[in-house]
Amino acid sequence: MNPKRPLLLLLTPGFPASADDSACLPMHALFVRTLAAHYPSVDILVVAFQYPYRKEDYRLHGAAVLPMNGRNGRGLFAWKLRRKVLRTLLRLASQQPVVGVLSFWYADCAAVGERFAQRTGLPHYCWILGQDARAANRWPARLAIPPERLLALSPFLKSEFMRNHHRVPAHLLLPGIDPALFAAPAPPRDIHLMAAGSLIPLKRFERFVQLVARARQQLPELRAVLAGAGPEETRLKALALQLGVDRHICFTGVLPQPDVLTLMQRTRVFVHPSSYEGFSGVCMEALAAGAHVVSHFGAMETEVPQWHIVPENDRLLGEVLRLLKAPPPRAPVQPFLMTDTVRTIASFFPGLAAAEEVVDLPGNGPERELPLKFPDEPRA
Incomplete structure (x- = not known):
């Protein structure tokens, strides 16, 4: 990464280990890929707390990836991991201008992101993505991130989080497709x-x-x-x-x-x-x-x-x-695009929104041959 370029930090439990690991969190991968394509003058660092199970950093989808190899450890191990990540982020912030932090799920990533924001005064937003909106999640009571810095993946999650944790996320960040x-x-x-x-x-x-x-x-x-x-x-x-x-x-x-x-x-x-x-x-x-x-x-x-x-x-x-x-469906339905998702998140980070410069993304190409193993004669 270039110490003179702005840096956006993304904190997530996991991220694909390689381009071949496309079954791992495909929405997150597309989000990062689209973000990197729209803001090529900004460095993006994905800090993956638990997965991949490796320690060597790598690049994927236009972003640098720093795996912490947490392997879903708990207790004291998890606490040490969060402390290690925080120290790493603080060191990076001393070397390169950070525009802000986005944490995926209201859990340990959000805890580190919030602590980092308190120490540096930089903006931190938490993206509520699913199970973290349920009543069993104890992190919201421990962290109490203000509603104006909470993003919900859907109106359902916004209502679910309010019902279980008595705070209304101020923003929706809907998932898009390409x-x-x-x-x-x-x-x-x-x-x-x-x-x-x-x-x-x-x-x-x-x-x-x-x-x-x-x-x-x-x-x-x-x-x-x-x-x-x-x-x-x-x-x-x-x-x-x-x-x-x-x-x-x-x-x-x-x-x-x-x-x-x-x-x-x-x-x-x-x-x-x-x-x-x-x-x-x-x-x-x-x-x-x-x-x-x-x-x-x-x-x-x-x-x-x-x-x-x-x-x-x-x-x-x-x-x-x-x-x-009934007759087969006639046309694709694309209510939300990932380009809109990344532009929404950029609006929360002034240093990111000013840097948009769209670069074309490669597509899936022509129709793929994918034979399925059905028997020739179904059982009667």
């Missing part, structure tokens, strides 16, 4: 149902497997895709076998982000059965890919075209069948 990441022309829509994400209990993908089994009773040739990996994978595959749909669901495992987006472009209905979401990035991507989205939660107070909110699980089947029997 239309250039989607293949052109779009491939044919040959996948009926898709879900994607980490295969963990919170996401409730057993509901997706059960949905496929029930929908197949009316659509025998139904093809479904579940993209992702995690501790629930073995149980979900066993459930698919038990329900007789193991030959109708393709479990892809972890895929590069461009491949996930291509699958979304091939999908008619994207299902997100999670029990809690701040503003699901995969739902935004599926909409931008032109699919219908069905979920139990809506992040916005207003309706979003092609995003169908079904609060009760027993209504999920009816809504999905209705959409599958």
Whole structure:
């Protein structure tokens, strides 16, 4: 980094370890990539507290990345890690002009960012992204960051944080997408149902497997895709076998982000059965890919075209069948762009807003070949 250039600090629990690690926090990666492209005269430093599990710094998406290799340690180890990060930030601030700090999630990153701001007088904003808005999070009571320096990912999280922590975040910072990441022309829509994400209990993908089994009773040739990996994978595959749909669901495992987006472009209905979401990035991507989205939660107070909110699980089947029997969706829905997201965050840091200079971002390129492993003859 250049000691004469302005420096923006981003504090996050994790960040992709390389360009190949595209399944790791794709929204954060796109945010940094877009930020670096719009403000090339500003140095961006991503401090990753827990992941990657390495100590060597590196560059990715136009930013310098400093991994602290915390490995999700707790107690005294976590306290020492926060102290180490704070000392590092203070040393950097003595060597290069810092425009401010943005922390991801209201947790240990926010604690370090707030302490750094108190010591230096520089602006610190905290981006509330999901689970940190819940009542179980004890950091808001410990830190008490003023509402005017709190950013909520969605209106739902803004209300959730107010209900649980009795303070209203003053700002919304909505997640955007980059239309250039989607293949052109779009491939044919040959996948009926898709879900994607980490295969963990919170996401409730057993509901997706059960949905496929029930929908197949009316659509025998139904093809479904579940993209992702995690501790629930073995149980979900066993459930698919038990329900007789193991030959109708393709479990892809972890895929590069461009491949996930291509699958979304091939999908008619994207299902997100999670029990809690701040503003699901995969739902935004599926909409931008032109699919219908069905979920139990809506992040916005207003309706979003092609995003169908079904609060009760027993209504999920009816809504999905209705959409599958209707003509396929005609066009992508792109309510928010990442360029708008980064311009919003720049407005909070005067030294950043004055430096905008757009550099073109590379896209996803032409349609990607991604064969799926469905058997030739589905089980009767």
